[in-house]
Amino acid sequence: MRVQESELERERGVVAALYERLDALRAETAQRLTDVRRESVGGNHQARSERDAFAALYEDQLTQLREVDSRLVFGRLLLHDTGSADDPAHRYIGRIGLRDDDQRSLLVDWRAPQASAFYQATAAEPLGVRARRHLTMRQREVLRIDDEVFDETLLEASARTGGAAVADGEIVQGEGALLASLTAQRTGRMHDIVATIQAEQDRIIRSDLRGALVVQGGPGTGKTAVALHRAAYLLYTNRQRLSSAGVLVVGPSTAFLRYIEAVLPSLGETGVVMQSLGELYPGVEAVEDDEPEVAKLKGSAQMARLLSRAVRSRQRVPDGPQVVDVDGVKLEVQPELIARAIARAQRGGKPHNIARVTFVKHALGELTDQLVAQLRADGATIDDDDVAALREDLRTSYDVRVLLNTAWLPLTAEKLIQDLFARPAWLAELTSRWTVAQRALLLRERTAPFTVSDVPLLDEAAELLGAFPGKPDAGARERDRQRKRDLENARAAIRNMGVEGLVTAEQLADGFAEQEDRGTTAERAAADRTWAYGHVVVDEAQELSPMQWRLLVRRCPMRSFTIVGDVAQVGSAAGATSWESALSPHFRENWRLEELTVNYRTPAQIAREAERFAVEHGLPITRARAVREGDWPILTLEAASGTSDAARALAKAVADAVARDRGVDAAGTLAVIAPRAIVDEVSAELTRRFDGFAGRGAAGLLKPIAVLTAFEAKGLEFDAVVLADPDGLVAESPRGAAALYVAMTRPTQRLTMVRPTASAGQGAL
Numbered sequence: 001m002r003v004q005e006s007e008l009e010r011e012r013g014v015v016a017a018l019y020e021r022l023d024a025l026r027a028e029t030a031q032r033l034t035d036v037r038r039e040s041v042g043g044n045h046q047a048r049s050e051r052d053a054f055a056a057l058y059e060d061q062l063t064q065l066r067e068v069d070s071r072l073v074f075g076r077l078l079l080h081d082t083g084s085a086d087d088p089a090h091r092y093i094g095r096i097g098l099r100d101d102d103q104r105s106l107l108v109d110w111r112a113p114q115a116s117a118f119y120q121a122t123a124a125e126p127l128g129v130r131a132r133r134h135l136t137m138r139q140r141e142v143l144r145i146d147d148e149v150f151d152e153t154l155l156e157a158s159a160r161t162g163g164a165a166v167a168d169g170e171i172v173q174g175e176g177a178l179l180a181s182l183t184a185q186r187t188g189r190m191h192d193i194v195a196t197i198q199a200e201q202d203r204i205i206r207s208d209l210r211g212a213l214v215v216q217g218g219p220g221t222g223k224t225a226v227a228l229h230r231a232a233y234l235l236y237t238n239r240q241r242l243s244s245a246g247v248l249v250v251g252p253s254t255a256f257l258r259y260i261e262a263v264l265p266s267l268g269e270t271g272v273v274m275q276s277l278g279e280l281y282p283g284v285e286a287v288e289d290d291e292p293e294v295a296k297l298k299g300s301a302q303m304a305r306l307l308s309r310a311v312r313s314r315q316r317v318p319d320g321p322q323v324v325d326v327d328g329v330k331l332e333v334q335p336e337l338i339a340r341a342i343a344r345a346q347r348g349g350k351p352h353n354i355a356r357v358t359f360v361k362h363a364l365g366e367l368t369d370q371l372v373a374q375l376r377a378d379g380a381t382i383d384d385d386d387v388a389a390l391r392e393d394l395r396t397s398y399d400v401r402v403l404l405n406t407a408w409l410p411l412t413a414e415k416l417i418q419d420l421f422a423r424p425a426w427l428a429e430l431t432s433r434w435t436v437a438q439r440a441l442l443l444r445e446r447t448a449p450f451t452v453s454d455v456p457l458l459d460e461a462a463e464l465l466g467a468f469p470g471k472p473d474a475g476a477r478e479r480d481r482q483r484k485r486d487l488e489n490a491r492a493a494i495r496n497m498g499v500e501g502l503v504t505a506e507q508l509a510d511g512f513a514e515q516e517d518r519g520t521t522a523e524r525a526a527a528d529r530t531w532a533y534g535h536v537v538v539d540e541a542q543e544l545s546p547m548q549w550r551l552l553v554r555r556c557p558m559r560s561f562t563i564v565g566d567v568a569q570v571g572s573a574a575g576a577t578s579w580e581s582a583l584s585p586h587f588r589e590n591w592r593l594e595e596l597t598v599n600y601r602t603p604a605q606i607a608r609e610a611e612r613f614a615v616e617h618g619l620p621i622t623r624a625r626a627v628r629e630g631d632w633p634i635l636t637l638e639a640a641s642g643t644s645d646a647a648r649a650l651a652k653a654v655a656d657a658v659a660r661d662r663g664v665d666a667a668g669t670l671a672v673i674a675p676r677a678i679v680d681e682v683s684a685e686l687t688r689r690f691d692g693f694a695g696r697g698a699a700g701l702l703k704p705i706a707v708l709t710a711f712e713a714k715g716l717e718f719d720a721v722v723l724a725d726p727d728g729l730v731a732e733s734p735r736g737a738a739a740l741y742v743a744m745t746r747p748t749q750r751l752t753m754v755r756p757t758a759s760a761g762q763g764a765l
């Protein structure tokens with residue numbers, strides 16, 4: 001025991017030295033920042049740009065150094081003698097890499113190739129590792145150490161230090177540290193798992209950037225965690241490319257994004273764009289979604305065809321000849337003239353607003369010929385200058401403008417969608433093969449707010465229409481040119497300052513000049529519909545509709561994706577029933593599947609029950625092995641009802657169940673998950689009983705007791721879950737069984753089910 005204590009002391013010494021280095025780096029960076037800011041404001045535009053850019057860069061570095069402060073180091077490898085001074089036999093693994101003044105490695109970034117053995121070494125394949133040590137930390141303090149020994153010659157010593165030999169075939173690595181992390185109380189925010197990433201997860205995290213990688217796994221297998229760590233890994237290994245193109249992380253809702261938002265910064269990555277499905281179209285923030293049937297229709301691929309027909313139908317040939325007045329001259333315009341100009345413009349295959357330029361040019365050309373011929377027939381003499389003037393007269397003539405606009409009006413996506421859903425006659429004209437009931441699903445007031453399911457329709461429409469003349473999109477080309485100039489300047493500045501290798505031109509260009517106007521890569525990317533990201537991470541991807549997939553593929557034409565989800569958990573009516581059917585229209589066969597097989601969240605007895613239920617209801621589940629047994633059996637309570645107000649009785653019983661659970665653990669996080677029909681009633685009762693401690697929906701996630709629907713609980717986890725009326729949850733929608741499966745797999749410790757019945761009672765499963 002004494003030996004282990006002295007080992008602990010030894011590690012405390014090493015860790016203290018690493019923090020000393022971190023503090024020194026911070027002080028150095030802070031000093032550089034002060035110096036850059038202090039430099040006189042004079043100088044030319046370029047000099048000011050450079051200073052601003054360096055200041056922005058140092059600020060970013062300082063932020064990164066601050067974010068990685070807690071649990072900076074978490075592992076150590078004991079290697080067979082490496083024979084290299086730069087790579088000593090003890091290799092420490094941490095959130096970032098650190099070197100001393102002589103550039104010798106002190107701490108290896110967990111993403112570096114030299115760290116992969118920390119996650120991959122097994123007794124069967126030790127990869128040159130003699131022993132692996134996990135350091136369990138609280139902030140800067142080393143709480144304990146856990147050793148796994150691969151080298152038999154160390155075993156005797158290890159027995160003295162309390163280390164464990166690793167047997168072949170064990171499912172987890174660093175068991176002590178892992179279990180400590182898994183049983184820790186939840187805070188309502190996801191934390192990183194960098195210290196205890198498991199081998200099957202690590203392989204996925206380090207998989208190649210190219211192509212689409214699908215990560216399928218049951219609830220709690222770490223899909224979200226793996227996806228976020230993979231984003232951090234890819235940014236580290238492809239810094240040059242991804243820091244300028246950006247990485248987009250897409251989640252189902254803003255509440256979910258809030259839950260995961262701290263993970264990437266704690267891994268030292270702050271420049272990632274995170275958007276919910278309702279935020280993917282710049283300028284619209286959709287929160288509410290349509291009823292399931294409507295969402296399903298709006299999500300189906302036939303909407304793309306409908307929108308294409310809708311745009312085409314705005315390119316219209318008049319029914320008969322139109323007479324226009326051009327400075328007092330009457331001109332009879334035949335529909336054929338407009339038809340020819342439309343056909344000519346359509347031939348180019350350009351978006352509506354762009355092709356309109358060709359239409360107008362062609363129509364004006366023919367109109368000019370017609371006007372000239374008519375005037376000559378009336379005896380006028382017309383030379384080339386006159387022809388140009390006549391063309392200008394035509395262009396500015398009110399009648400001609402009306403004529404051309406009626407035939408081909410520039411449109412915005414917002415107006416197209418609003419009009420389409422608010423004009424039954426137009427919709428009917430475009431959907432002659434649909435049933436009346438189908439059409440009725442789309443109809444609504446023009447002023448109705450956009451829903452989550454409208455977002456991909458807006459994007460599709462914007463794609464078909466192209467930039468609206470005069471809208472900011474039109475500046476995309478100028479932005480590109482400016483970016484190229486910035487990169488040139490940044491390269492020159494890096495050479496001048498002698499900081500090659502420390503800063504990339506992309507990082508520096510991000511901070512350039514009118515940065516308040518143009519923003520960082522992340523801000524510019526988020527505001528630009530036509531931005532092409534370098535990589536996209538999609539969580540809860542099983543929920544995505546074909547239209548949402550179309551949008552996402554446009555965001556990353558290179559199709560470099562990490563797609564995580566579980567087809568058994570599909571809740572949305574528009575979601576996927578298999579990866580094959582969801583992905584092949586967009587990726588053909590260019591996607592690969594990886595599976596996660598260990599459930600880290602849910603205790604075995606709860607996981608078993610949830611799986612049993614899922615199988616009974618025919619859900620296509622991926623079985624996962626729960627990593628631990630829990631301490632509590634599932635509790636089933638019955639609400640006394642038979643009274644006139646069953647919902648009220650149920651709400652009261654739920655509140656009793658919550659009170660009972662808080663008797664076990666008053667400080668943990670708890671979710672009450674209820675069917676939509678009664679969720680507000682249950683929430684009202686809990687607010688009455690628990691006052692400021694309970695909250696509904698996303699706001700509830702900031703409180704100890706959150707009252708949620710199964711959809712809102714997706715992807716989240718809590719110490720305890722109280723499920724109100726599980727049968728009601730199953731019955732309330734066609735995907736009800738999946739909803740209950742999701743709900744049952746949210747707790748990390750305790751599950752209580754409250755069922756409405758005629759007589760009161762209770763029991764444990």
Ligand SMILES: Nc1ncnc2c1ncn2[C@@H]1O[C@H](COP(=O)(O)OP(=O)(O)OP(=O)(O)O)[C@@H](O)[C@H]1O
Pocket residue numbers: 178181182191192193196197198201217218219220221222223224225226566600601714715716717745
């Ligand atoms: N290697 C690990 N070390 C420590 N904790 C882990 C590890 N892997 C997963 N976890 C924890 O397990 C829990 C579940 O992880 P996560 O939310 O990523 O699972 P999921 O597969 O996305 O689940 P769901 O499909 O239910 O949303 C989280 O608390 C996560 O931190």
